[in-house]
Amino acid sequence: MSVLSRRLAAIVTGTLIAFFAMPGVAQAAGVGLAPYFIEYGSGMSTYVGKSGTTTIPIGVMTWGKGTAKSVKLTADLSGITNKVDIIAVSSPCKRSGSKVTCNFGTRKIKGQKKIAASLSLRAKARAPIGRAGTVRLTLTASPRPSTSKVSGKVDVRPEVADLVMTSTVPVARIGQTVTISHKVVNRGPSKEPWVSLSGDVQPGTKFVGGVGCTTTSRTFNCDFSNLAVGQSRVVSVKVKVTGCDKSRGTSGGGTGWVIALPDPNIYNNNLSARVRVVGCPGPTGA
Structure with a gap:
């Protein structure tokens, strides 16, 4: 998808509304947590180029009100590392091989917000153009997350x-x-x-x-x-x-x-x- 048409932009806008409307329904139930790749939702995808480093947002979407303890997000990048290099990860995340762990600790939750982190990725020089693979995120916390797993697809392009x-x-x-x-x-x-x-x-x-x-x-x-x-x-x-x-x-x-x-x-x-x-x-x- 190298070109975003006006029609697609309208569809994307509608999808965003759907993504962000969903947690609000559950606010009365207490604390809500879910992982996100690029943005909150499912089936997300992104691009990385060969000419420089691309910053990819990851993190935790929150809603409701209360306290979340032991909030930990784990990103498994083994599905893309044959074609994509992990250049850096943001604080408080740490990398071990193709695994990135973000320990967010105890968080006071008040409304719909993001606990944000990021991955800095760059396509390998000899990586073929096209699908690099899938990144898989797993979230653990107390109380148990509303959604614990999400994945996102990564594609290689010459430039982004x-x-x-x-x-x-x-x-x-x-x-x-x-x-x-x-x-x-x-x-x-x-x-x-x-x-x-x-x-x-x-x-x-x-x-x-x-x-x-x-x-x-x-x-x-x-x-x-x-x-x-x-x-x-x-x-x-x-x-x-x-x-x-x-x-x-x-x-x-x-x-x-x-x-x-x-x-x-x-x-x-x-x-x-x-x-x-x-x-x-x-x-x-x-």
């Missing part, structure tokens, strides 16, 4: 770039024009050749211009190239508020992106085209 996308969410009154800014940061390890951001209008608004973007009244598109590691790019669109979202069925306009290189962590891409409108009901109200 971890992009982080964020958008501002302005507040406006009907009749006002405001600016939504989109920021893209390249965490590497490779230079990103090109990025294309796009989106649809939020009901009750229209696009009236942009900086670094082309717009119609209903759509926007922002293209830029050669985003070096550590660099960021900011583009923006102007939005005029003409009314409320009468359907109350959206939390903003639909958005998506297309990129040149595989992104090892698409879950830190939070692109949006949302304006909170004073006096309006529903998700886009303020």
Whole structure:
């Protein structure tokens, strides 16, 4: 998956909502714990490149309220080490061969949060392009985790770039024009050749211009190239508020992106085209 289409981005967003809605149902039952690879959920996958080190998030998702003792996360990387090198692990994790153990100890749990760690991986120079294998995580703790095991697939690519996308969410009154800014940061390890951001209008608004973007009244598109590691790019669109979202069925306009290189962590891409409108009901109200 070297290219993320706009449609796929919308599917990913919907999946994220499902992942994060699940623990909330069980909050009244006490402490909830589950391991995550990249992000909370099942069937996650990522990419590692040959030209640099890729940081892969792992850790424990928590929810509910109480105390969790002896929280320990174990990552078995034996399924990928023929094709991928383990360059480093974050504190408090320790590595022994292809096994990484993260002892988080006793934790006070209050709400949905992450106990975060990371793996730094790089594909071997002679590793074939394609599936490297599977990483398996096991979580133990007291009380017993709601989910104790999860796995994630790792693929090898020549180059990858971890992009982080964020958008501002302005507040406006009907009749006002405001600016939504989109920021893209390249965490590497490779230079990103090109990025294309796009989106649809939020009901009750229209696009009236942009900086670094082309717009119609209903759509926007922002293209830029050669985003070096550590660099960021900011583009923006102007939005005029003409009314409320009468359907109350959206939390903003639909958005998506297309990129040149595989992104090892698409879950830190939070692109949006949302304006909170004073006096309006529903998700886009303020």
